[in-house]
Amino acid sequence: MQQLKDIALPDEFGFFGKYGGQFIPPHLKQAMDEINAAYEEIRTTPEFQQELAELFKYYVGRPSPLFFAKRLSEQLGGAQIYLKREDLNHTGAHKINHCLGEALLAKYMGKTKVIAETGAGQHGVALATACALVGIPCEIHMGQVDIEKEHPNVVKMKILGAKLVSVTRGTATLKDAVDSAFEEYLKDPEHYIYAIGSVVGPHPFPKMVRDFQTIIGNEIKQQSLEQFQKLPDYVVACVGGGSNAIGAFTAFLHDEAVKLVGVEPAGLGLETDKHSATLTLGKPSQIHGMACYVLEDEQGNPLPVHSIASGLDYPGVGPQHSFLKDIGRVTYSTATDQECLDAFMRLSRVEGIIPALESSHAVAWALREAPNLSVDTKIVVNLSGRGDKDADYVANKLGL
Incomplete structure (x- = not known):
């Protein structure tokens, strides 16, 4: 087995071996790089660490x-x-762990809207919760099949103030919700942030969600x-x-x-x-x-x-x-x-x-x-x- 202690995970370009990276248009790459820079800037600051630690203890x-x-x-x-x-x-x-981090990052960067996808609705509920806590508008894209299957979480997202977008294209499930959310994000990546719900997507999200x-x-x-x-x-x-x-x-x-x-x-x-x-x-x-x-x-x-x-x-x-x-x-x-x-x-x-x-x-x-x-x-x-x-x-x- 390759010695993991000798490997940066990920490297500076967001690769884990040959996986990861940023296979995205140049204007979106710029937005992702700005998110990465902001994350690296605040992740080790005592203020951010203390706020997150207190939320983990007293809120989560x-x-x-x-x-x-x-x-x-x-x-x-x-x-x-x-x-x-x-x-x-x-x-x-577990979704609340990274949603709090993403919401605090969005607040730090001065974003005006947080966009996300959800499958089972747990990421959607957690992000709607975190956005309510920090006071940022939240928009959740969810496949129609999953909306019908996960009704309790749908209701919670609405109660928490999130805008819920029903996705009916394709199989109307998670992959299609991701596509829909990305399209909305691309309309204004300068003012919006796409809070990805897992360790997927372009760098820095696989790293950032993992860290949280x-x-x-x-x-x-x-x-x-x-x-x-x-x-x-x-x-x-x-x-x-x-x-x-x-x-x-x-x-x-x-x-x-x-x-x-x-x-x-x-x-x-x-x-x-x-x-x-x-x-x-x-x-x-x-x-x-x-x-x-x-x-x-x-x-x-x-x-x-x-x-x-x-x-x-x-x-x-x-x-x-x-x-x-x-x-x-x-x-x-x-x-x-x-x-x-x-x-x-x-x-x-x-x-x-x-x-x-x-x-x-x-x-x-x-x-x-x-x-x-x-x-x-x-x-x-x-x-x-x-x-x-x-x-x-x-x-x-x-x-x-």
Whole structure:
């Protein structure tokens, strides 16, 4: 394996190996470079660090707990499963971690509007929340399919004062919402900022969103040492764009004894065309201003993708994940829609925790693999969000 300690992630041009960068028009490159310069200028200042730290503590409620799923572990036999409870954050997911950072950056840069896409609605709710907090108008683009599927989050965004734009083009899901939001941003990149919702898009967003999310892995490391006196044997997270996963993984990249596992959506099966397993079945290409693994057709167009989890149905993936796959530092696995549903219900009924469908993919991996591992093995699953938004959908699907 390539020695990560000798590699800048990313380099000065925003590349993680051959992935990342800025594959965008010159006028947009200028806007991205200005965002990068502003971010680098304020990220280490005591004032910014203190404001963000206080918001994490008193507004978000960090640190989020590391919970031992004792009954679940006993039922499965084998490895001990711990849950990093990002679902307990204010707004119900990990998304608030980078949304606060992006909103503070927009305020610092004097932007007049924050624009974003959302799939499951968690990024949209978190950004609308952060924008309300700092007093900046917010516009969220969301696929019509996801609007119908994630009604509770749609209502929350409206209550928080965000303008919601329904996207009906294409598959009317996350990829199309990204396209729509980018188009709106391009109308006035001088005064608008596009607050990307994951570790995707042109530089500096894969770096910037990762940096704000690294608090997850830093807390896992400290909490693991406190609670079971060693580092975890596995850290597991779902991967769509990949922000919760890179947030959980970054603190452990140099700890080679810690196995890192990203779980992609296998949807209705990898043998079908109804999945979003980008790293598993995709190939290196470009999408949304970055080089990364992409699911695309023979003409180079992004494929329509599917996942039961609206936040994971994206044909690209973060460039750092693409790099970590190639060098073998992270193992990328999959879970089907059915495995996800089973995990959703089992965690709910065994531990009294209703997980987001996105997070349920990572839980599904733990359910599948824990019985095959020794009882002294510690698995930490990043429970990236709670399932309030999915409860009605799941109940209807299962006839509850």
